[in-house]
Amino acid sequence: MKKRAAWILLAIPALIFLIFIAQYAASPVLYTVKDDSVTSSHQNPEALKQISREQSETVLPLMSEILGSTGTLVLNIKLKDFDSAERDLKEYMERSRQLDRMVINLDMSETELAEFRRNNQKNVQSLEELLNDTRRFDELQSLEIRYRDENRPELLYSVMYEGETLRSRVAENFKGYQSRSDAMVNTSTKFELDTAAYEESVEDFEEIVAAIDAEQETRSTTTHAPATPYRLSIAVTPDHGVYRDRLLIAGNLTGRTIAGQNITLFIDSKTWTTTTTDDGGGYKAAFAIDRIRAGKHLVYAVYGSTYSDVVTFSVLPLDTALTLAVTEGTASGNRTFSGNLTAAGMPVAGAPVAITADGKAFLSATTNSAGSYALEGHLEAGTYRVRAVFDAVAFPLNASESETVLIEIAPSLLESPLLISAGILLLTALGAVWYVRRRRQPAPAPEEVSVAETEDEEAPAPVVVERPPVEEEENILATFARLAGEGSISDAVHALYLRLAGSIAVRHRIDGHAAMTPREFLAACRSISCIETLTRFIRRYEAVRYGGAVPDDSERQELVAWFEDLMKEEAGSD
């Protein structure tokens, strides 16, 4: 009964202790310097990681290089050194990508730096188009010379039309580049950057526009429509529109055979569609404004070698609205991100939407025909500021961002303190049950175990093996006799002591006897029945082993007799 009460008395505080400590199971460190590292005035740097990050020494030179790149790039385009311009463009694009990454990594998406980055992204696209268009315009000059030499007026006329398109595009491009100039210069000035090269790029761009304008004007006045028996008219109604509007492109073919003729329509010098004339020579096609950049566009119609005039229409940009809702996903740590993209209340289909977490894009989706998107993504445990972003120049739509949604991803169940606590309690309970059962088992019969024979004085602990046979005991006496005969009486008595101590230790459950001095071992054996003989044996052993005494024959026989008596006594006590 007393034993049970003692168990209960021990179990209760152990349980209380476990309950208290379980709350720290998920984070077992009871105190770190971080626990006490922040006040309203300062924080303890020792609780922070030293990073010595001077971003201004990276960001500002990069911005400066970007501004410088525009200057040399546009200058080389103006000089028609297209190979150099190509290299400049590559460098410029690479620097711009570096800036993009930096702004995202620094999570500075709401700063003037981000505005600089956005304007620069548009400039990259603008200058890439400028390089392509001016290079093509330059090629048109060669073609014009060739076609004139070959006297091919219809091809000359197509050159003139493409030149017209390029002139229009470059002029439109310049308008955009120029419109961003003030914002770029203002931001750069605030960041104390030299804007001279960038401002020169605007001036050079303007000169390129003027040069193309002049050349195209000359070309159009010197190029005459090929003599054909047909005339082709064209008109766009209305001459402007916004996303999802439909423009009617229509005209008439006049001449000898006008019914059922194929008319090819070109938008911005690229074949758009082919339509057929009706009985009266009329043709028409509806152009739905969808994926086309905002701005001015050129249209003309071609029938054989008969060209219509070039007419223009404008696509006006619309503001967009983007929503974002975050709901639980199908798996732990997953979230479903969904929303709608609309422009003036109309759904925007097929548009790319990026999902950003703390400024970094980690998912992308495409809207369906209803302007909706939905996708699932995984985030590690933590708190995130999530936003959806739409920014696609291929659409005549202004960029937009959703409201920021703050989401918190909880640690998975395996990391939950509750589960860890339960696990610890379960393991503890299992351990306790195992321990109690083990204690209740009867001690193994001593006949079954003994101490391994060891001659090694430095053996750390006895190894439990099967009890040695009687012959082995005889061997130890033989060993004693041999060592004594060789004059190593100290080793001889030591061998006897080791065997005797090992045997007694096993039988009487004396732990660590190998680490004990003979006196300590004797003290540990005070309750055994043959303590007096053991005392005499150990006194004699110490005198020989440590005192250097050399026993005579009778003393040796006496020592052996004590050993045998003790071993027999131990065997008898079993």
Next chain:
Amino acid sequence: MHLASTTEEYSRYNIQWNGTSIFSDLAEERGAVEVRSPDDLAGYTGACLLLIAPDTDFDDAAAGAYRSFLERGNTIVLADDFGTGNQILGALGSEIRILPGNLSSMDMEYSDPHTVIAYRTANATLVDGVETLMLNRPAALEGGEILVQTSILSWIDADGNRHIDAAETLGKYGVVARESVGAGEIYVISDPSLFINTMVGLDSVRDNHRLIGNILEGGRPLLLDAVASQTRADDGIAGILHTVKSTTLIKTTLICTVLLLGAYAFRRKIF
């Protein structure tokens, strides 16, 4: 050596990370004198008075004494980021003002934008040899001659989220400023945390040690303000022990009492 400690911010008796015990010991080793009353300022010329994190305003008498001290050609170094020092600056006739707020920067020494790196922009005795400083939740300064300022990638983190939001603006902000008043000089440092134990104890962090060295070893008498500075804070046991340590009669009585108790215990063979 400190017999006991307090946890009061900036207290010279606080030996923990947020106290100023190390700096105070360094100053005392160099002969700094503690100013416990405005009257203690009388008679000084060419001295430097250091106020760390003032938490009280000056009354007219104190303002007069400090202003007189300044106009006699002395120097006052005021370190404050809470803006309490603005009343003192006004009383001293200074144009410099402290703009309380979480000044943050992308140029950071530790993984927190509140550990701002600032750069020297002008020369002055106080910042001699100082190129960069690491500040710990500093404020911004306006007025005076800016000696040290942050980089352009800095902002005042109004909502304290360590992130620059649309309503927050990037810009350079002064953190050490200087101004002449009469024959004297005022220096304002917008971060008293420069003097706390953990900051003073940091090895090789920017030129902070140089700035502190310029204050401690400026070749002029150094006075440590204990009138308005939070360094004087000594609450609880630390306060009692400080009183005991600084009052000879109490100290003598206490030693005698301990000796008598020891003698009594020895006689009665208690030990």
